[in-house]
Amino acid sequence: MPRSPSIAPSWVLVLRLLALLRPPGLGEACSCVPTHPQEHFCNSAVVIRAKVSSEKIVTASDDPSDTQKLIRYEIKQTKMFKGFEKVKDIQYVYTPTVPPLCGVRLIANNQKQYLLTGDVLSDGKIFISLCNEVLPWEDVSSAQRESLNHGYLINCGCKITTCYSADCTNLVRNECLWTDWLLERRLYGNQAQHFICKKNADSTCSWQLVHHHPLRKALVDIIQP
Template sequence: MMNWMKCCVFPLVLLCMWQLQEGAQACSCAPLHPQMAFCQADVVIKAKVVAGKVVGEFNNSIKYDIKQTKMFKGPDGHFDTIYTASNPSTCGVTLTKGVEYYITGRLNSDGTLHVSLCNYVEPWESMSVIQKKLVQRYTKGCGCQIARCTSVPCGINSPAECLWTDWLTENSVYGEQAKHFACIKRSDGSCAWYWGAASFKNGLSVY
């Protein structure tokens, strides 16, 4: 009985906390697996924050000057600035000067790079060694979908999906599957979780 309660009640509490946080911030976006954040982004880079200042006609944006150190996905060229909303209530992201980040973002029609709480933005040093390697592999999984499982029962709707269960098994949004696994398409068109640690020697290993 206690195991059932731990399995089922915790995801509901986590989901309620997430919804309360979203309501307080008026910024509605569910967490994405890092691979899905990569696939949905226009630009994915690694960059160090140099400076930041409030800009815009109504001081409604923050412009961060950055030093780009790696381009994982995006158009040819180099980004020197990132824009975000000045307030978390409008999905603004707070970045720290001197910290190097892994950043997924979107391109505006004017070519400027923008990030929000709906993107995956993480200090580079906070990412696992395996996840840093998996970034190079995510492109191969962009034809797959990752389905979130926040309570049981849950399942996939097609062979081209992988079930993301970190909520249930790790008591964390970003657990083992987020940090160490990628959802990769197989030769028959189906998708499956692959363990990133195996990529160091023998390519990705099926989970």
């Protein structure tokens, strides 16, 4: 039965959204809204640590008339931080092949590990792009690793707002101002690397330094190489 022309597959809607995120006049550039790692975690359907085994260009859907392509990465999931209720073991993740739509390039050597955050589409595909957090595991700080296991999830009720100027102020009680750019002239500085926006007993939110545990991190890395 032919697909109704009024209903677009879920991956098409995602690609259209990514296109809308690209400001006019940037041509082939990919552009995403800056997002703190905690917000990446909270806004993503799945968060995993994985190795990439292989990559393949595949059609985006089973519709014979569909000419769009995606990159399909075959992965070996070594740790799931979020998404247990949506998927079990993830075998593949998908990303756009078109540069303006923020397709992700991963090294498929079955050795390099990544932190991957993504979305689950209606057809069950796990979709990632440069607008998600996609990092080599060695670039994930000790505090971030600790927060992936213990801190981010329980503080998803907090809102993190990027602060670009000295006159920005808290507008809501559960908001933390992300000032890395203002203070360090880089987005992913001290607050991104070492802090969580923590919910307090009075329902306000504030920054808290993550006290990581080197021994626990070492044990996790040994158990899940």
